[in-house]
Every structure is written in structure tokens, then in C-alpha cells.
Amino acid sequence: MSLGTLLRRGVIAAGALLLATPVMAQRAPEPIRIGAVLSVTGPASFLGDPEDKTLRLYVNRINQAGGVNGRPLQLIVYDDAGDANRARTFATRLVEDDRVVAMVGGTTTGTTLAMRPVFEDARIPFISLAGGIEIIDPVQPFTFKTPHTDRMACEKIFADIRARGLTRVGMISGTDGFGQSMRGQCVRVAGAAGITIVAEESYGPRDSDMTPQLTRLRNATGIEAVVNPGFGQGPAIVTRGYHQLGIRLPLYQSHGVASREFINLATPAAAEGVRLPAAALLIAEQLPANDPQRQVVLDYKAAFEREFNQPVSTFGGHAYDGLMILVEAMRRANSTDGTRLRDAIRATRGFVGTGGIVNMSATDHMGLDLSAFRMVEIRNGDWVLLGN
Amino acid sequence: MPELLQFLVSGLTVGAVYALVALGFTLIHNASDVVNFAQGEFVMLGGMVTVFAAAAGLALPLAALLAIAVAVLVGLALHRLAIEPARGASAVTLIIITIGASIFLRGVAQIVFDKRFHQLPGFSGNDPIMVLGAAILPQSFWVLGGALLVFAGLFLFLERTLMGKAVLATAANRLAARLVGVDTSCVLALSFGLSAAIGAFAGILITPITLTSFDVGTLLALKGFAAAMLGGMGSPLGAVVGGLLLGLLEALGAGYVSSAYKDAVAFLVILAVLFAMPQGLFGHRGVERV
Numbered sequence: 286m287s288l289g290t291l292l293r294r295g296v297i298a299a300g301a302l303l304l305a306t307p308v309m310a311q312r313a314p315e316p317i318r319i320g321a322v323l324s325v326t327g328p329a330s331f332l333g334d335p336e337d338k339t340l341r342l343y344v345n346r347i348n349q350a351g352g353v354n355g356r357p358l359q360l361i362v363y364d365d366a367g368d369a370n371r372a373r374t375f376a377t378r379l380v381e382d383d384r385v386v387a388m389v390g391g392t393t394t395g396t397t398l399a400m401r402p403v404f405e406d407a408r409i410p411f412i413s414l415a416g417g418i419e420i421i422d423p424v425q426p427f428t429f430k431t432p433h434t435d436r437m438a439c440e441k442i443f444a445d446i447r448a449r450g451l452t453r454v455g456m457i458s459g460t461d462g463f464g465q466s467m468r469g470q471c472v473r474v475a476g477a478a479g480i481t482i483v484a485e486e487s488y489g490p491r492d493s494d495m496t497p498q499l500t501r502l503r504n505a506t507g508i509e510a511v512v513n514p515g516f517g518q519g520p521a522i523v524t525r526g527y528h529q530l531g532i533r534l535p536l537y538q539s540h541g542v543a544s545r546e547f548i549n550l551a552t553p554a555a556a557e558g559v560r561l562p563a564a565a566l567l568i569a570e571q572l573p574a575n576d577p578q579r580q581v582v583l584d585y586k587a588a589f590e591r592e593f594n595q596p597v598s599t600f601g602g603h604a605y606d607g608l609m610i611l612v613e614a615m616r617r618a619n620s621t622d623g624t625r626l627r628d629a630i631r632a633t634r635g636f637v638g639t640g641g642i643v644n645m646s647a648t649d650h651m652g653l654d655l656s657a658f659r660m661v662e663i664r665n666g667d668w669v670l671l672g673n
Numbered sequence: 674m675p676e677l678l679q680f681l682v683s684g685l686t687v688g689a690v691y692a693l694v695a696l697g698f699t700l701i702h703n704a705s706d707v708v709n710f711a712q713g714e715f716v717m718l719g720g721m722v723t724v725f726a727a728a729a730g731l732a733l734p735l736a737a738l739l740a741i742a743v744a745v746l747v748g749l750a751l752h753r754l755a756i757e758p759a760r761g762a763s764a765v766t767l768i769i770i771t772i773g774a775s776i777f778l779r780g781v782a783q784i785v786f787d788k789r790f791h792q793l794p795g796f797s798g799n800d801p802i803m804v805l806g807a808a809i810l811p812q813s814f815w816v817l818g819g820a821l822l823v824f825a826g827l828f829l830f831l832e833r834t835l836m837g838k839a840v841l842a843t844a845a846n847r848l849a850a851r852l853v854g855v856d857t858s859c860v861l862a863l864s865f866g867l868s869a870a871i872g873a874f875a876g877i878l879i880t881p882i883t884l885t886s887f888d889v890g891t892l893l894a895l896k897g898f899a900a901a902m903l904g905g906m907g908s909p910l911g912a913v914v915g916g917l918l919l920g921l922l923e924a925l926g927a928g929y930v931s932s933a934y935k936d937a938v939a940f941l942v943i944l945a946v947l948f949a950m951p952q953g954l955f956g957h958r959g960v961e962r963v
Binding site for chain 1: 676684687690788790791799801810879884886889924925927928936
């Protein structure tokens, strides 16, 4: 085929397209493409799976209600299985092949950090669902996140310890990524919170017995409360050992174990009196009637549990928040241009999500304060919201 | 003083489980020179089957029996379907087969059960008993008593029964044993079944203390293997002493040195022992096959 023929055909095709476009536009407006790279399978699947379900559920609901700015949403999800390399490949595909206007995803801090440069270079807004504070600190122009950080969890715990009139704290942390990251943040903010860390112990993420470490903490002088930054089954074994040794000091767990499974594993007897910071979703029914988040978390919980017949998790809630912040920004900006969309996300004020009330700014791409965490105590095998 | 007792009980409890896993390694190694890296999966099966059978409404003793039966069946199938067909292969090949079997079993468990952690109530409740100022879980006594029972039973079996003598004879010299009429293939199958049963038993005893999930076997197999090496691969007594010693080292290391280095303390001691006594504490077979 000669160049001439090719050009001629191209011109004819273009003409035909031009003629056809107005008709097509009337029938079906072009969808707005939103990308998501999530760890639906693999070790972080308990995070990625509810996120995936939440995004699909709410994109469908938004489309049934008429879409955004008169256009339907098209969600493109890739599963990175928790692998940062794959996440980056999928991020590039979203930008170059799928031409998405925004991204809601990035299940873990690792995959988020691997994908961030791709979206920053393409100047496409990226709302991450991962916890690490390094995602938005220092602030990157196009990167946002919805979940609370472990630094906030430390501050919330320390504030509660101070409110009890205590200051001297012992820490027992897991040596896994979550435990070490949170331990580091706790050590960093302890001074400012007026807390002295007088003893520190650690345990391996797969250790089966923590009584030697806990015995050391019990015998350390001057400890008034114990904090356990950790994730998975470790905190449950710590809580059991704590009960076994009959330690009477207040025990604080992290937001990483805020699920019913923790109470079951630790046994209700041992978990009695344990306090931890948790998102409003965990105690949705207990929120007072005038709580601004009450309606949002109850609606999300009902929608998710009806659709999937499984208990709601805070991780799916982060995906809900990310999608809704993006949709509201698209409505306000009435545009899908990357920079305008970014400016609109940054201008989010008073957004009520499952994670808290979001007030973004040019210097804060998360927009949550300590009121987003609720201090809960375990009593009789159930969560009780404390009055603060 | 109370803390020393606390550390000792903690170490002995964990150590008893290591010892049971190490015994499983030893039995199979004696019969075939194979280090069965699927040993940890027997422990996992013991715990997981018991948890799920109990959740399905079975009484705990029945659930435990079922779990041991399942593990024995899996052990025999492992021997029949994976080890037996590769009979002529070298020990290294067989070891790699067991690693494959271990990954396979973990994958199947992930699908058949789930990926979450599970707990089992203590056999005699969860309220600790105070002994000289140390708080001891009743389950610790179950673990120690159960392990003691297995050690004694195994000793009687090996020393007092014809079948046990056949196992010992196979361990001492396989060719000679076959010449005097011992069915070594049958002995190997018996070893697989027996170590599966011991592993599952350990898994059932320890689950109320440590929780269980589809992948608890990996670390236990590693610790059990280290214990077997410390005691001397091939010696049942060595396996028991090695396991208890490893558990004690970890607990005392965490209690008196530093919890960050407790594994390092244990493995340093093992390295030192193996430098001085390459056969382990009780190993006396100067094996040099040509």
C-alpha cells in the first residue's frame, strides 16, 4: 500500500468519524476512565480485596445514578499481587495505554511508592489507599492518600495515656514492616506528646510465645502503660501473654488489629480492657446520632454487607473515601484535566468519609486530624466507644 | 527467681514442640537419609484440622483424633506417591521432593481451609496457674505431658517391639537389615506415618498457646531441623535434648539478653556446638558414604 493510498484512506476515515461523532455523542458520552492498581491477591489480599469490591460497587452505583458530569465512569483494575514491580508496570499501562484521568489505588506503601513517579511525571492525580506517611510527607504535587498514618495512631494513643494521668510507657513491637514503622513514629512523637519510653522489647512476626519479653516489661521499673505496635497474630499472642502474666497496666494495641478477629484470637477474657485507636467504621452503630460521620459509615456498611455478604473492613472504606473525593473534585472542576483535577482535590474541605472529615490543602494531601481516630476499649468481647 | 521459672517454663513448652518436630525429622532420616521438609506441614495439619473439625461441631478429642488420622494419611500418601516412585534417587533429590510437597501442602491448605489465623481453647481452660510466682498456662502442662508421653512411647516401641527393632536395624544398616528379612520399604512407610502422627500431635497441643494458620509449619520445620542438627541428626534422644535446649536458649535469650537478638543467641550456640562437635551432641554415626 502506497503512502498516498494510506493518506487518502486516513482522510476518508477521519471524515467519516467527524460525521459520526455528533450522533455518537448523543447516544453514549465517552466514559471517564479511572485506574486502580490493587493487591487483590497475595499477602496483602485482605486489604486489596475489599478495596476492589468497594470500587466496583460504587462505580456501578454512580453510573446508575447518571455518572459524573453527564459521563459514565469506567473503572480499570489491575491486580499487582502485592508486588511493587508489577504495580509499576500496571501504572505505566494505565497512563500510556488506558489513558486514565485519575488513579485510586495502591494498596500497600511499597506499591504506592513504586507507582508514584509514573503519575507524577504524567501529571495525573493519584489517590493512594496505603498507610505510610512517606507517601505524602513531603508533599508531592499529584499524590494524595486517604488512610490514617501510624504517626496519628501513636499520637492518639499517647494522648489517651496522658488523659489517664500517665507518662511512662513500655513498648513491645513486632519486627515486621508495620511494627517497625509504627515503633519509629511512636519514638519520634513521644517527646512532643510528653511521654517517656522507659523500656522496649520486640518479637518476631511468627514468634509463638512472648512471655519472656513481657516478663521483662513487667519487671522494668516505673512503667505505667504498655503499647504494642504490631499487626497480624503477634498482638493477639502478646495480649494472651499479658493476661497470663497478670499484668495490670493499661495495654494499648494499634489500629492494625482493629477487627473482630483480633478479639477472637486473643480471647475475650485476655482482651478485656485493651484500648486501641480505630476508624469510625468499626463502631458505626455506637456513634452518637449527631456524629457527622454516622450516616456515611452506616450507609457504606449496609451497602457493602448487602452486596458481598461479608463484614465490612476499614480498608474498603479507604477506597470508598478515595473514589468519592475524586468524584466530588471532578464535579467541582467540571473537567478531567490532570492539573485542574488536582487543584480540585486539593480544595477538598469538609468531606465526610468513612475515615474521617477530610480537609486537604497545598501542604496536607491527606487532610485528616486526630479526630478521625476513635479510641475504643474492648469490654465483654466487644468494642466500646470511649467518650473522647 | 520467679522470672527464671517463667522463662524456663516458656522455653520448655516451646522446646517440647521443637523436640517433637525434630523427632519426626529423625525417624524419617533414620529410615531413608531423607530430611523431610514437609514435617512442619504435619504440625499445621494437626492444628488446622482440629480447629475446623471442632468448629464443625465435633468434640475436641474426636477432632484431635481426626486430625492425627488425616495427617497420617497425608504422610503415607506422601511416601507412596512422591518418595516411593523416586526410590532409586539420591537423598538430595528426595529432600527436594519433600520441599515441593511442603509447598504443595501449604497451597492446598490455603484453599481447603483459609488464610486466616485460628485459635483453639485451652484443654483445661485459659486461666494461668501460679507456681512460685510464675504464671503458667495449664496448656503448658498438656504440652509437656504430651511430649513426655510421646518420648516414652517411642522409646518403648523402638526398644521393646519387633517392629521397633526393625526400624532401628534399618537405621543402623539398610542393606544388612534387608538381608535379614526386614521389609525396609515398609519401615520407611511406617516412619512417614509415625512422624506425621507425632507432628500432628504437636500441632494440636500447641495451637491453644500459639494459634495456627496454613503457614505455621515453615518456621516450626526450620526450628525443628535446627534442633535435630544440634542434637545430632539420627539420634532420637538428641532430637529431644536439642529441641528442649533450643527452646530454653530462645526464652532465656529473650529474657536475660535482648528480645531483638533472641534468635541470634540460639543460633550462635548451635553454630558453636556444631563447630566443636560436627555430629551434634548425640550423633555418633561418622557417615562418609562413597
